[in-house]
Amino acid sequence: MDKLKEYINSQNYEISEKQLASFKHYYEMLIEKNKVMNLTAITKKDEVILKHFIDSISMAFSIKSVAGIKEKNLNLIDIGTGAGFPGIPLKIIFPDLNVTLLDSLNKRVTFLNEVIAELGLKNITAIHSRAEEGARDKSLRDHFDIAVSRAVANLPVLLEYTLPFVKKDGCFISYKSGDIDEELESSKHALKCLNGTIIEDTRITLPDSDIKRSFVVVKKTAPTPKAYPRKAGTARKEPL
Secondary structure (H helix, E strand, O other), X not given: OHHHHHHHHHOOOOOOHHHHHHHHHHHHHHHHHHOOOOOOOOOOHHHHHHHHHXXXXXXXXXXXXXXXXXXXXXXXXXXXXXXOOOHHHHHHHOOOOEEEEEEOOHHHHHXXXXXXHHHOOOOEEEEEOOHHHHOOOOOOOOOEEEEEEEOOOOHHHHHHHHHHHEEEEEEEEEEEOOOXXXXXXXXXXXXXXXXXXXXXXXXXXXXXXXXXXEEEEEEEOOOOOOOOOOOOOHHHHOOO
């Protein structure tokens, strides 16, 4: 875990031995569960640390508009969390965050609950739901300061999945890789329909690698119209 500690220290932030132990235990649980269900194609320890752990938390150290994530008691939802990325690494590093993990596969949610229990994490919940259904839940809609999503879909689709969860003046942060200029251009209509505006587009390279990462920050300027999200599957088939 030296690379993880070195990265965090390089960001003028400190990680405790307890937090490092939590990352180690999380890694061990991930690899063990991956033997019986498909959680990740990345299994080598150094690659998991870089491509899952460091990648997950890098947005908090890279984006100016969410610098306060390190100090404030914010509500964050991770949509399409899969094996818990980026939600669980963010929770380990920033324990004051209130985190909700949303995934459509119940087996993954069961694993996430096992991780939460084993690591003794507080104020974090895993929910089994499709994004389109969860966004209709009154306790989740317009509730979160921050929504995040990592490698789930193209940006116009993601906006329809995520912005309904975000409160007015909150933001959605999309983790993207590669050239995203075309996605940004194709998102203009979705942003207009869903009352979002891009306030930051930050592009970084993960440490000691050639892996490019882009963070697109979308501020929600008004409540999401009741028509969105549309029924399950529509956003992918007919993007806004």
